[in-house]
Every structure is written in structure tokens, then in C-alpha cells.
Amino acid sequence: xxxxxxxxxxxxxxxxxxxxxxxxxxxxxxxxxxxxxxxxxxxxxxxxxxxxxxxxxxxxxxxxxxxxxxxxxxxxxxxxxxxxxxxxxxxxxxxxxxxxxxxxxxxxxxxxxxxxxxxxxxxxxxxxxxxxxxxxxxxxxxxxxxxxxxxxxxxxxxxxxxxxxxxxxxxxxxxxxxxxxxxxxxxxxxxxxxxxxxxxxxxxxxxxxxxxxxxxxxxxxxxxxxxxxxxxxxxxxxxxxxxxxxxxxxxxxxxxxxxxxxxxxxxxxxxxxxxxxxxxxxxxxxxxxxxxxxxxxxxxxxxxxxxxxxxxxxxxxxxxxxxxxxxxxxxxxxxxxxxxxxxxxxxxxxxxxxxxxxxxxxxxxxxxxxxxxxxxxxxxxxxxxxxxxxxxxxxxxxxxxxxxxxxxxxxxxxxxxxxxxxxxxxxxxxxxxxxxxxxxxxxxxxxxxxxxxxxxxxxxxxxxxxxxxxxxxxxxxxxxxxxxxxxxxxxxxxxxxx
Amino acid sequence: xxxxxxxxxxxxxxxxxxxxxxxxxxxxxxxxxxxxxxxxxxxxxxxxxxxxxxxxxxxxxxxxxxxxxxxxxxxxxxxxxxxxxxxxxxxxxxxxxxxxxxxxxxxxxxxxxxxxxxxxxxxxxxxxxxxxxxxxxxxxxxxxxxxxxxxxxxxxxxxxxxxxxxxxxxxxxxxxxxxxxxxxxxxxxxxxxxxxxxxxxxxxxxxxxxxxxxxxxxxxxxxxxxxxxxxxxxxxxxxxxxxxxxx
Numbered sequence: 062x063x064x065x066x067x068x069x070x071x072x073x074x075x076x077x078x079x080x081x082x083x084x085x086x087x088x089x090x091x092x093x094x095x096x097x098x099x100x101x102x103x104x105x106x107x108x109x110x111x112x113x114x115x116x117x118x119x120x121x122x123x124x125x126x127x128x129x130x131x132x133x134x135x136x137x138x139x140x141x142x143x144x145x146x147x148x149x150x151x152x153x154x155x156x157x158x159x160x161x162x163x164x165x166x167x168x169x170x171x172x173x174x175x176x177x178x179x180x181x182x183x184x185x186x187x188x189x190x191x192x193x194x195x196x197x198x199x200x201x202x203x204x205x206x207x208x209x210x211x212x213x214x215x216x217x218x219x220x221x222x223x224x225x226x227x228x229x230x231x232x233x234x235x236x237x238x239x240x241x242x243x244x245x246x247x248x249x250x251x252x253x254x255x256x257x258x259x260x261x262x263x264x265x266x267x268x269x270x271x272x273x274x275x276x277x278x279x280x281x282x283x284x285x286x287x288x289x290x291x292x293x294x295x296x297x298x299x300x301x302x303x304x305x306x307x308x309x310x311x312x313x314x315x316x317x318x319x320x321x322x323x324x325x326x327x328x329x330x331x332x333x334x335x336x337x338x339x340x341x342x343x344x345x346x347x348x349x350x351x352x353x354x355x356x357x358x359x360x361x362x363x364x365x366x367x368x369x370x371x372x373x374x375x376x377x378x379x380x381x382x383x384x385x386x387x388x389x390x391x392x393x394x395x396x397x398x399x400x401x402x403x404x405x406x407x408x409x410x411x412x413x414x415x416x417x418x419x420x421x422x423x424x425x426x427x428x429x430x431x432x433x434x435x436x437x438x439x440x441x442x443x444x445x446x447x448x449x450x451x452x453x454x455x456x457x458x459x460x461x462x463x464x465x466x467x468x469x470x471x472x473x474x475x476x477x478x479x480x481x482x483x484x485x486x487x488x489x490x491x492x493x494x495x496x497x498x499x500x501x502x503x504x505x506x507x508x509x510x511x512x513x514x515x516x517x518x519x520x521x522x523x524x525x526x527x528x529x530x531x532x533x534x535x536x537x538x539x540x541x542x543x544x545x546x547x548x549x550x551x552x553x554x555x556x557x558x559x
Numbered sequence: 560x561x562x563x564x565x566x567x568x569x570x571x572x573x574x575x576x577x578x579x580x581x582x583x584x585x586x587x588x589x590x591x592x593x594x595x596x597x598x599x600x601x602x603x604x605x606x607x608x609x610x611x612x613x614x615x616x617x618x619x620x621x622x623x624x625x626x627x628x629x630x631x632x633x634x635x636x637x638x639x640x641x642x643x644x645x646x647x648x649x650x651x652x653x654x655x656x657x658x659x660x661x662x663x664x665x666x667x668x669x670x671x672x673x674x675x676x677x678x679x680x681x682x683x684x685x686x687x688x689x690x691x692x693x694x695x696x697x698x699x700x701x702x703x704x705x706x707x708x709x710x711x712x713x714x715x716x717x718x719x720x721x722x723x724x725x726x727x728x729x730x731x732x733x734x735x736x737x738x739x740x741x742x743x744x745x746x747x748x749x750x751x752x753x754x755x756x757x758x759x760x761x762x763x764x765x766x767x768x769x770x771x772x773x774x775x776x777x778x779x780x781x782x783x784x785x786x787x788x789x790x791x792x793x794x795x796x797x798x799x800x801x802x803x804x805x806x
Contacts, residue, residue: 068739068740068742071739073739073744073745077732077735077736077739077745080623080627080728080732081728081729081732081733081736083627083630083728084630084724084725084727084728084729084731084732085725085728085729086725087721087722087725088722088725088726088729128744128745129744130619130620130744130745130746130747131616131617131619131620131738131744131745131746131747131748132743132744132747132748133617136591136592137592137595137596137617138617138618139618139620139621178634181634182631182634185627185631188627192624200618200621201618201620201621201624204621204624204625204628205624207624207625207628208624208627208628208631211628211631211632211635212631212635214635215631215634215635218635245576249579249580249583252583253583254591255591255592255593256591256592257592270582272578272579272582273579273582273583276575276576276579
């Protein structure tokens with residue numbers, strides 16, 4: 062915990078800097094118009110670098126970096142916890158934040174006001190998602206959930222059409238329920254224990270009245286489940302994914318849903334002591350997986366298909382965590398990493414493939430591989446990686462998932478996961494087939510990505526292949542992360558030792 | 560059938576919540592953290608109003624988040640209703656045709672400066688008396704609402720609003736960052752705490768509350784103006800459809 066008060070590298074910057082620059086951005090835009098693109102980029106780059114530095118520090122020393130805010134140690138004040146688990150997820154979000162910025166660097170080049178709003182919301186949704194992950198305080202997590210949620214509604218309604226407004230309104234309604242449930246849950250805990258710090262709640266949780274504890278858990282689980290796109294609370298997700306600007310689909314998949322998922326895991330693993338929490342996670346995971354993949358098979362629009370596939374992956378991750386074994390949690394974290402990388406690549410490439418088509422039907426992009434070979438190749442890499450072909454990162458995540466299941470002798474589950482992969486294969490290959498082998502309709506003009514978007518996609522594809530060829534790049538970090546989330550006592554002790 | 564199931568489910572949730580909340584004894588002493596706040600906010604922070612100490616210092620990080628939520632809400636509203644506002648500026652002559660009564664206009668002249676003064680008083684004395692940045696900001700926004708209702712010609716310059724809210728936001732986050740640069744933690748007090756009950760006491764707490772006051776006032780005024788311009792737009796559509804009918 063040496064780095065707690067370091068001036069250049071401290072986890073507080075993940076939240077303080079995006080908020081500071083979000084407030085500053087309108088003024089910067091008045092000085093020089095391109096500042097609204099450049100300044101967020103410098104900030105994202107700095108934070109991504111800082112995340113890597115912090116993660117390496119935590120990995121090498123084994124000490125989590127815990128920061129007090131306003132000088133008060135927990136449980137009096139709010140603390141940020143950057144340990145092996147939260148740090149890993151925060152690093153993934155930080156790196157993807159930078160790549161999303163690079164991808165959308167030239168977004169709305171001509172419309173200044175819209176570009177300003179876009180970069181402002183991007184910084185805030187990033188700060189909110191990282192905040193949910195690294196905060197050590199339950200109410201603070203609620204505040205960040207609100208920031209994430211409201212910037213997501215605004216981004217869904219970004220193109221001011223009728224469909225966008227409808228999707229945003231739907232999301233707003235469900236999201237308000239999520240916030241209310243979370244707030245009620247926090248209220249119940251506070252009336253019982255008089256504290257809001259997660260570690261403090263976790264060590265006193267057995268002092269709670271059993272009925273109140275169950276209800277509080279259900280309220281919190283439902284609330285965060287909505288943000289994590291858990292079945293049946295994910296009605297907002299396909300609309301939001303398909304109505305928001307292209308790169309925001311990647312943001313939803315890699316940041317907001319990961320933040321919700323993290324909250325669910327922290328709730329079940331650390332804060333509450335129910336052994337049945339894992340069973341709940343398991344059942345919801347299975348339901349989410351089966352329904353989402355089944356619906357994805359019938360989608361005609363590419364972004365909706367990707368959205369349902371994304372929900373399916375969330376189900377898979379929930380199943381992996383529900384085993385509560387080292388191998389299961391390890392597979393779950395690997396799946397989270399894989400999903401964040403691959404789904405971002407798929408959204409990046411798909412939004413350029415379907416750039417000029419207003420409704421983003423799959424048939425609109427047929428034969429586009431001959432016009433935009435590199436983008437189509439990127440989409441292809443994403444497809445192979447998400448289904449789990451070697452030598453891509455998806456192979457290892459599914460491999461570890463299956464070994465976790467084999468370790469517990471869940472034969473039926475293995476069959477289920479493999480058949481779900483088969484469904485994925487069918488609907489993804491249908492798109493690939495159209496993309497590569499069908500005759501172009503000529504109805505829509507292809508739109509070749511600019512250099513910045515191309516660079517972002519190539520970088521993502523390289524990361525995916527590098528992890529696929531040499532998984533030891535990340536397995537060390539994931540292993541420590543799995544140990545960190547499963548070890549409740551160390552978490553509590555390290556929070557109170559500062 | 561669907562509705563019946565929905566009602567039964569809602570009733571079930573309501574009963575469960577009622578049972579749970581009924582169990583919580585009223586006024587029971589569960590104040591583990593809160594007792595610390597009550598005892599230490601005058602002693603260690605030099606702040607007479609314990610609520611302010613909690614909002615701005617102990618849980619100031621949450622407040623920074625809540626201020627951001629408000630900022631986002633006004634931005635999101637502006638982005639959803641943006642196109643309508645363009646229509647309204649084109650039809651600004653319409654606003655002048657429905658003027659408020661003389662009583663409202665004259666009273667506005669007297670009351671608005673007083674309302675703004677009261678709002679400023681509330682947020683400047685946030686660390687001493689009940690109230691603070693959020694309350695003071697809302698009071699100031701009601702003053703502008705009065706002007707908008709009384710004088711149809713009165714328009715709010717959105718550039719000024721953006722400028723004020725940006726500057727206030729930077730001040731809040733910037734004061735927090737200064738704490739880090741001085742080797743302390745984020746949002747930690749780095750100014751002398753002063754004497755309890757003095758206007759100049761509490762270190763950075765009054766500064767932050769003043770920034771919040773400006774920010775809340777600017778944002779709520781912006782939201783009011785945006786909402787008002789849609790209602791006028793809707794009215795214009797009604798008039799247009801009526802003239803079509805008459806023709």
C-alpha cells in the first residue's frame with residue numbers, strides 16, 4: 062500500500078479526471094474546437110497507462126492499493142479498492158476506453174455540439190463504470206450506477222429519432238427500477254448495521270435480521286441484475302444497443318454490463334454470506350444464456366443479434382462464477398475479458414459494415430467483404446473468437462469453462478454449453494456467409510473506416526490473437542484475481558488495515 | 560389476465576416490503592458511523608452543521624457524483640429536446656403575445672432580487688445553518704422561473720449557463736485534486752478549519768458548497784428553460800391546427 066498517496070498514480074484519478082474534464086470540456090471547446098477530441102484522448106491514454114502500472118504493482122507485491130477519500134479511513138469515509146480482482150476489471154475497462162476513444166476520434170467531425178456531447182458522455186459512462194468496480198462503499202456504488210445509467214440513457218437517445226427516444230425511455234424506466242431497488246436494499250442494510258462500507262457490512266452481516274437480510278439481498282441482486290443484462294430484466298438491452306451510436310455498443314458490452322456483473326459477484330461472494338446465492342446466480346445464468354442465444358438465432362438486424370449474443374455471454378459468465386471453485390471463477394474472469402475484447406471488435410467492425418444502412422439488416426451488408434476486406438476480416442476474427450476457435454482468446458475462455466465443469470462432473474452442462482456454441486456458430490456463420498459469398502445488392506454504399514478506426518480494430522484483433530496464441534500473458538493476472546475475489550477475509554482485513 | 564398477474568405480483572412485493580420495513584423499529588439506535596459524524600464535525604472540521612459536514616466532507620465523493628448526475632440529467636434533457644428548442648427561437652414572437660398580468664410583472668421586479676439574495680445566503684451559510692448548495696441553488700432557480708413566467712421576452716443565454724456550470728464543476732473537482740497535489744487525499748481539507756460558527760470556517764467546505772450552489776442554480780434554470788420551450792412549442796402546434804381547421 063505504498064502507492065496510496067502517490068501524486069501521479071492513484072486510483073482516484075479514474076474518477077476524478079473524467080469528471081474534471083467532463084466539466085471542463087465545454088470551455089475547452091470554446092478555445093479550440095479539436096480540444097474536445099484531443100483532451101479526452103490524452104486522458105484515456107494516461108488512465109490506461111496508469112491502470113497497467115497499478116495492476117503490475119498489485120500483481121508483483123500482492124498488496125492491494127486502497128485509497129481513502131477526504132482523509133477518513135473506512136468505514137467513516139469512502140475508500141477505493143484496487144486489488145487483484147477489481148484492478149483487473151478496471152484495467153480492462155481503461156484499455157477499452159482508450160480504444161473506443163481512438164475508434165471514435167473523428168466521430169461527428171462536422172457537428173461540433175454533437176461531438177462535444179458524445180465525448181462528454183463517453184468520459185462519464187467510463188468514470189461511472191470504473192467507479193462501480195473500484196469503490197469500496199455500497200452507497201458510492203449506487204451513485205456510480207446512476208452516473209453510468211443516465212449517461213447510457215442519453216447515449217441511447219443520441220440520434221434524436223423516434224426509435225432512439227423509445228429505446229431510451231424503455232431503458233430509463235427499467236433503469237429507474239434498478240436504482241430504486243438498489244437504494245431500498247442499501248437502506249435496509251443501513252437500518253440494520255449503521256454502515257455503508259462493503260467490508261464493514263461483510264464482517265457484520267450475521268448481525269442482520271434474517272428476513273431483512275434476504276429481502277435486502279434480493280433487492281440489490283435485482284437492481285444490479287438489470288444493469289448486468291440478466292434475464293428477464295434485459296428488455297432494454299437490445300434496443301439500447303441497436304439505437305446508440307456504433308462505438309457505444311462496444312461500451313455497453315465492455316463497460317456497463319461488466320460493472321453490473323461485478324456488482325452481482327461482489328454481492329454474492331463478499332457482502333452476503335448466503336450459500337444459495339451461487340444457486341441463484343447459476344439458475345439466472347442458465348436462463349439468460351438459453352433465452353438470449355435462442356432469440357439471437359432469429360434476429361434479422363445485425364446489432365440486435367450482437368446484443369442478444371452479448372446477453373448470452375453474460376449468462377455464461379454468471380454460470381462460471383456460480384461454481385464457486387477456483388477454476389470456475391478463473392474461467393468467469395477469462396470470459397469477462399474475452400467478451401469485453403471480442404464484442405467490442407464485433408461492434409466496431411459491424412457498425413462500419415452497416416454504416417449506410419438505416420435499419421442495419423444483415424441482408425444489407427451482403428457481399429461487402431469485397432469492398433471493405435479489412436473490416437470484414439476484423440468481423441471474421443471477432444466471430445471466430447467469440448465462438449471459441451483456436452488460436453483466438455475465446456478458445457481459452459471456453460476451454461477453462463469446460464474444464465471447470467468437468468472438474469465438477471457436470472456432463473449435462475458441458476453438453477448445454479457446447480450446443481449453445483453450436484447455435485452461436487449457426488447465426489454468426491450465417492452473417493459471415495452473407496458477408497463473403499453473397500452477391501451485393503447495391504442498395505447501400507460501403508463506407509470504408511478512417512485510419513483511426515482501422516487502427517483501433519487492428520489493435521483489438523492483435524490483442525485477441527496474442528492472448529489466443531500465448532494465454533500466459535493474462536493467466537497470471539486472472540489467477541490472482543480469482544484468488545482475490547474468493548478470499549473474503551483478506552479483502553476485509555486489507556480495507557481496515559489502512 | 561396479464562393485468563391480474565401483474566397486480567398480484569405487485570401486491571406480493573408490496574406485502575414483502577411492508578413486512579420488512581415494519582420490522583425496523585422507529586428511532587432505534589443503529590448509528591455506528593453517524594455517531595462519529597455528529598461528535599467530530601464541530602471538533603475536527605469546525606463545521607456547525609453536521610449535515611453539511613457529511614454531505615461535503617465525509618461523503619463528499621458521493622456529492623461530487625450526485626452533482627455529476629444532475630449535470631448529466633440537464634445534458635440529457637437538452638439532447639433529447641434540442642430540436643424543439645430551435646423551433647421555439649424561430650417562433651419567439653409567440654411568447655410575447657401571451658404576457659403575464661401586471662401584478663405578476665411588478666411583483667417580479669421586487670421579489671426576484673430578494674429570492675436570489677436568499678438563495679445566495681442559504682448556500683454561503685451552508686456550513687453554519689440548515690440548508691446549503693443544493694437548497695440555495697434551487698431557490699435561485701425559482702427566481703429565474705419567476706422571471707420566465709412573468710416576462711415572456713426574458714430569455715436565458717445558454718452559453719452563460721454552460722459557462723457557469725462548467726466553472727462550478729471544475730472548482731469542485733479541482734479543489735478535490737488540490738488535496739492530492741498537496742500530499743493529502745482527494746477532497747481532504749487543506750485550509751485552516753477556523754473558529755466554529757464563524758463565516759470563514761470549515762476550510763474548503765464553504766468553497767465547495769458555493770460551487771455547488773452556482774452549479775445547481777445554473778443547471779435547474781437550464782432545465783426549466785428547456786422544459787418551458789417545449790410547452791410553448793406544443794401550444795404553437797395547437798394554434799396551428801386550429802387555424803387549419805378554421806381555414
